[in-house]
Amino acid sequence: MTLARRFAAALSVLAVAALAACTSAAPESRASRAASVDVPATAVGERMSWVLEQLEAEDDATPGTWARVLHEDFQKQVSAEQVAELLNRQIRPAAPFTVTAYQGTDTQALATVAGSLGDPFDLTLSIDADDRITGMIFGPVATPWEPSTSLDQVEERLRALPGDVSALVVSGDDEMLEIDSARPAPLASVFKLYVLLAVADAVASGDLSWDEVLVLGDADRSLPSGELQDEPTGTEVTVREAASAMIRISDNTATDLLIGRLGRERVEAAVARSGHADPAVLVPFVSTKELFTLGWGDPALREEWAAADVAGKRALLDRIDAAPLAVDGAAVVAPTWQDGFDWFASAADVAGVHRALQQTGDAEVLGILSENPGQGLDVSTWPYVAFKGGSSRGVVTGSWFVRDDDGEAVVVLMMSSADAAAVTGATRDFFHLAEDALRLAH
Numbered sequence: 001m002t003l004a005r006r007f008a009a010a011l012s013v014l015a016v017a018a019l020a021a022c023t024s025a026a027p028e029s030r031a032s033r034a035a036s037v038d039v040p041a042t043a044v045g046e047r048m049s050w051v052l053e054q055l056e057a058e059d060d061a062t063p064g065t066w067a068r069v070l071h072e073d074f075q076k077q078v079s080a081e082q083v084a085e086l087l088n089r090q091i092r093p094a095a096p097f098t099v100t101a102y103q104g105t106d107t108q109a110l111a112t113v114a115g116s117l118g119d120p121f122d123l124t125l126s127i128d129a130d131d132r133i134t135g136m137i138f139g140p141v142a143t144p145w146e147p148s149t150s151l152d153q154v155e156e157r158l159r160a161l162p163g164d165v166s167a168l169v170v171s172g173d174d175e176m177l178e179i180d181s182a183r184p185a186p187l188a189s190v191f192k193l194y195v196l197l198a199v200a201d202a203v204a205s206g207d208l209s210w211d212e213v214l215v216l217g218d219a220d221r222s223l224p225s226g227e228l229q230d231e232p233t234g235t236e237v238t239v240r241e242a243a244s245a246m247i248r249i250s251d252n253t254a255t256d257l258l259i260g261r262l263g264r265e266r267v268e269a270a271v272a273r274s275g276h277a278d279p280a281v282l283v284p285f286v287s288t289k290e291l292f293t294l295g296w297g298d299p300a301l302r303e304e305w306a307a308a309d310v311a312g313k314r315a316l317l318d319r320i321d322a323a324p325l326a327v328d329g330a331a332v333v334a335p336t337w338q339d340g341f342d343w344f345a346s347a348a349d350v351a352g353v354h355r356a357l358q359q360t361g362d363a364e365v366l367g368i369l370s371e372n373p374g375q376g377l378d379v380s381t382w383p384y385v386a387f388k389g390g391s392s393r394g395v396v397t398g399s400w401f402v403r404d405d406d407g408e409a410v411v412v413l414m415m416s417s418a419d420a421a422a423v424t425g426a427t428r429d430f431f432h433l434a435e436d437a438l439r440l441a442h
Contacts, residue, residue: 130329163417188390
């Protein structure tokens, strides 16, 4: 029996666990696998690398090792003992492994992996805010993506995705594709573009410097994605470093440090300046820690928030800011964007903030935006690629501003659903369609 078929047979229980669940690797280690593609330093990318390291380790992984990283709901379906036994016996013999393809957001990823024997396989992974595995599926490699041949086909395939989908593709001044591009939708981490614009405006006015040092306090820590939340109290980062981490690896704690330094009113001003059609929907502008607290924390806070006017909401946020985060990542399970707990803008609004960022002309801003071009994109087609994506429970978003000698284009795709599993399952197609749209817009 081929390796992929053994996975499909022996690990089918893991697929059940992934559906029933809540429905750090060093660079040297990653390099040792001679991966043909890089696994990014996102939260789920680091967990993907960790899983592969366990599969390649000299000794079998123990049930205790897996119990520490598997979500409790996962383990209700498949125990850590079963996972360790199956992976040690069915997969580890095929080590070493090479990652040949990777697509993902901050919390969900799909990697195609080749072993030293048998057929390649797909490893689908999803994690919670504490980096614990909520879904893990090993299976045969998915049918290769058939690239779209026209933007009309891209539109047709986008409309077939689950939930609510918005899209906007603009080449120069020409609108090439549009699906509900004026409809407000949850942004997930794409909201960080507004924070970067506020940073740029503060630097331009002389109120902030890229070299100014920010200091991490106990009350500043948010949940992942990111790395800064794990650093010791008193850790210093410059504004430049925090802004880079905010965009490159979507670091939530770095984002909140910037919002705290700027003041939320300055970010709100940047939202309005960017041309957001309804800037009031982002007033007051919340930090990631505040959103975790309101969305998944004490229900009494949500009731207070719902009853408060803007001044009352600002006062509530000040109270949340003053104390360390009291929300466990295990609580971040069900989608809450339907209740208003996310950052909202339309695809057209996102295109507007991308253009506003480009118009700053600040080399630091343009460089930060291009540090992570997004997974799977052929950057040789577009020499300059500014990217920001995002994901949360039931939400996946992607936005690109690209430029070459012949012009520029903007692509914004947004998908959201109360069915978080459906969004996770459609993420691969979502990013393939983004690639197709960029290629066809050229």
